[in-house]
Amino acid sequence: MTGDILYRLRGPAAGSGAGAHRSRDTGGIGVFRDHVPFWRHPDARRIDLRATLRDPFEGTVVRRFEQSRALEVWALVDLSASMRFRGAGATWDLVTELCIALARSATRIGDAFGLIGCGAGPELVLPASRRRGTADAVAARLRAMAPGGASADGLLAAATSLAGRRKLVVVVSDFRLPEALTGAVFERLQGHDVVPVAIEDGALGEGLPAFGLIELEDLEGGGRRRVLMRPSLRARWLAREAERRDFLRRLALRHGRPPYRLADRFDGDDFSRHLLGTAA
Amino acid sequence: MTVLARFGVTAPAWLWLLPLALLPLAASAQRRVPIPSLAMVPADGLSRLVDAVLTLAGMAGIGFLVIALSGPHLAGESLARTGEGAQISLLVDRSGSMNETFAGRQPSGAEESKAAASRRILDGFVGRRAHDLVAVSAFSTSPMAVLPMTDRHDAVRAAIRAIDRPGLEATNVARGLGLALAQFGTGAPQASRVLLLVSDGAAVIDRRVQPTLREDFAKIRPTLYWLFLRTAGSPGLADRPAGEDTPQAAPERHLDLFFKSLGVPYRAFEAESAQAVEAAIREIDRQERKPISYAERRPQRDLTGLAYGLAALAMGLLLAGTLIETDLATRRPASRPAASRETRRAA
Numbered sequence: 040m041t042g043d044i045l046y047r048l049r050g051p052a053a054g055s056g057a058g059a060h061r062s063r064d065t066g067g068i069g070v071f072r073d074h075v076p077f078w079r080h081p082d083a084r085r086i087d088l089r090a091t092l093r094d095p096f097e098g099t100v101v102r103r104f105e106q107s108r109a110l111e112v113w114a115l116v117d118l119s120a121s122m123r124f125r126g127a128g129a130t131w132d133l134v135t136e137l138c139i140a141l142a143r144s145a146t147r148i149g150d151a152f153g154l155i156g157c158g159a160g161p162e163l164v165l166p167a168s169r170r171r172g173t174a175d176a177v178a179a180r181l182r183a184m185a186p187g188g189a190s191a192d193g194l195l196a197a198a199t200s201l202a203g204r205r206k207l208v209v210v211v212s213d214f215r216l217p218e219a220l221t222g223a224v225f226e227r228l229q230g231h232d233v234v235p236v237a238i239e240d241g242a243l244g245e246g247l248p249a250f251g252l253i254e255l256e257d258l259e260g261g262g263r264r265r266v267l268m269r270p271s272l273r274a275r276w277l278a279r280e281a282e283r284r285d286f287l288r289r290l291a292l293r294h295g296r297p298p299y300r301l302a303d304r305f306d307g308d309d310f311s312r313h314l315l316g317t318a319a
Numbered sequence: 320m321t322v323l324a325r326f327g328v329t330a331p332a333w334l335w336l337l338p339l340a341l342l343p344l345a346a347s348a349q350r351r352v353p354i355p356s357l358a359m360v361p362a363d364g365l366s367r368l369v370d371a372v373l374t375l376a377g378m379a380g381i382g383f384l385v386i387a388l389s390g391p392h393l394a395g396e397s398l399a400r401t402g403e404g405a406q407i408s409l410l411v412d413r414s415g416s417m418n419e420t421f422a423g424r425q426p427s428g429a430e431e432s433k434a435a436a437s438r439r440i441l442d443g444f445v446g447r448r449a450h451d452l453v454a455v456s457a458f459s460t461s462p463m464a465v466l467p468m469t470d471r472h473d474a475v476r477a478a479i480r481a482i483d484r485p486g487l488e489a490t491n492v493a494r495g496l497g498l499a500l501a502q503f504g505t506g507a508p509q510a511s512r513v514l515l516l517v518s519d520g521a522a523v524i525d526r527r528v529q530p531t532l533r534e535d536f537a538k539i540r541p542t543l544y545w546l547f548l549r550t551a552g553s554p555g556l557a558d559r560p561a562g563e564d565t566p567q568a569a570p571e572r573h574l575d576l577f578f579k580s581l582g583v584p585y586r587a588f589e590a591e592s593a594q595a596v597e598a599a600i601r602e603i604d605r606q607e608r609k610p611i612s613y614a615e616r617r618p619q620r621d622l623t624g625l626a627y628g629l630a631a632l633a634m635g636l637l638l639a640g641t642l643i644e645t646d647l648a649t650r651r652p653a654s655r656p657a658a659s660r661e662t663r664r665a666a
Contacts, residue, residue, distance in 0.1 A: 124353065124354065124355045125649055215358065243359070246647065246648035247648075250643070251646075252643045252644050253644065253645050253646065253647070254350065254351050255354050255357060255360060256351040257357040258353045258355055258356070261356065261357045265366060266360060267365055272361065272366070276360065276361055279361055280359065
């Protein structure tokens with residue numbers, strides 16, 4: 040069982056209820072935020088005597104505290120057939136593991152977790168919920184699911200449906216999507232804190248064979264192709280992959296955070312470090 | 320006839336299996352490795368070439384196996400050709416006297432018998448021109464058809480090699496001539512025809528047979544060469560006998576006269592030694608050169624081995640493809656850990 044995933048929203052949270060995240064709102068208790076004149080915040084219980092006496096203009100000063108807010112964490116999961124890939128790790132198992140960990144971590148600190156799985160359309164929708172059993176529900180639904188969509192165009196519709204208050208949106212995909220679609224999804228998620236999680240696999244990276252004949256079949260029904268692997272082709276393949284990764288990184292950075300590369304094995308702590316490290 | 324038209328199969332029912340050769344287009348024996356997207360694979364010309372070659376090899380492998388099963392062959396045919404040569408009918412004396420040397424003795428040491436000498440020389444004569452049609456007949460008391468008219472010079476040479484087997488008995492030249500004439504057959508009337516009689520003596524030709532022979536000669540009109548292997552001391556063709564000039568007394572002279580009266584080109588060579596025989600043969604060789612049309616027969620050629628060979632070649636390619644087959648560095652499917660969890664729970 041992985042430990043909790045720690046996350047922080049990029050920018051202030053704007054949830055509806057009280058929670059664990061800093062927000063711009065001020066409220067009763069919490070972290071000290073600033074001093075304001077009494078007339079701006081007429082709360083006699085929060086009068087700061089020291090600051091009032093120190094004030095050269097002899098005004099009455101009131102302390103304000105940050106209201107911490109709960110937020111909604113959403114996972115947008117690519118359900119296209121390519122997510123069925125099994126290489127050094129099983130892509131779908133990684134996705135399941137990640138979503139369960141996120142759901143558990145979110146509900147433990149009072150955030151809501153919702154999930155939308157998208158094939159050609161939104162196929163699996165778990166509305167955001169604060170309930171303790173959310174993680175189990177997510178686990179049950181995802182384990183029963185076999186991704187088989189011919190495309191991931193549903194991501195666009197799902198992104199549109201996530202309107203409203205600022206949320207943490209984790210987009211889980213292998214990002215082997217048309218570049219236009221990826222861009223459009225990021226575009227639609229503009230107001231939210233988007234964390235792209237790119238699922239990759241060592242077997243398609245450094246683990247590629249240097250020589251041999253291999254018959255590759257497209258999981259999304261793109262046919263099959265016999266390929267004679269050799270060092271030069273492998274180098275070209277890796278260069279292409281690096282280029283794709285670089286493109287995704289630049290695209291994601293334009294909309295906030297760089298993508299998290301999830302390969303072969305899910306490590307919750309590593310994901311936490313990424314989330315905290317890129318939140319600033 | 321083109322090669323394609325000559326192609327045939329022994330058991331055509333097998334060919335119904337031929338559509339199986341299309342299988343490699345639809346499926347491949349190789350394990351398919353699923354990957355998220357083919358778009359991630361760089362385009363590669365060599366791979367496409369290898370793919371095409373392997374697919375074709377698969378098709379060829381199945382196709383040639385089916386064809387091999389059906390027993391392919393090229394049907395035999397006979398081609399009309401024109402060459403330079405002649406129809407030669409060899410008529411060889413196999414009488415007992417042929418076993419003697421030119422000196423009239425049994426051969427001893429380095430001496431060779433008349434039969435052996437004629438064999439040696441005729442052997443060389445036959446091989447010299449590729450398109451000669453040669454028939455071999457022999458005669459002693461009765462004629463023997465040794466070999467019909469053929470262009471298989473190996474067979475002719477083998478027949479000639481057999482003429483120095485010890486001969487027997489007397490000489491009956493009339494029936495021998497009849498057989499040698501019959502060897503020409505009816506085909507190729509424009510070809511030059513040569514009847515080469517090799518003998519060391521003669522016999523009386525019965526007056527009753529003479530008209531028939533004359534008729535045959537008039538019909539076939541061969542050039543007649545008589546290679547007279549004359550034993551030293553015996554009367555020549557031109558020698559009149561001391562006594563009565565009857566066919567019985569001088570059969571050689573009267574046979575010569577009979578040949579001269581036939582009205583066909585005729586030449587007699589009196590050879591008293593092996594060298595003289597050779598000279599005579601060379602003379603004949605020089606004279607008888609005319610265009611001749613002959614039929615070249617090609618036997619049926621079995622192509623089963625070729626088909627199996629091609630199939631084996633194709634399968635060798637496929638085997639090579641299988642041997643260099645590789646895989647992604649994937650972990651085995653996760654079914655095993657799940658099963659172990661089940662057993663653990665059961666335990």
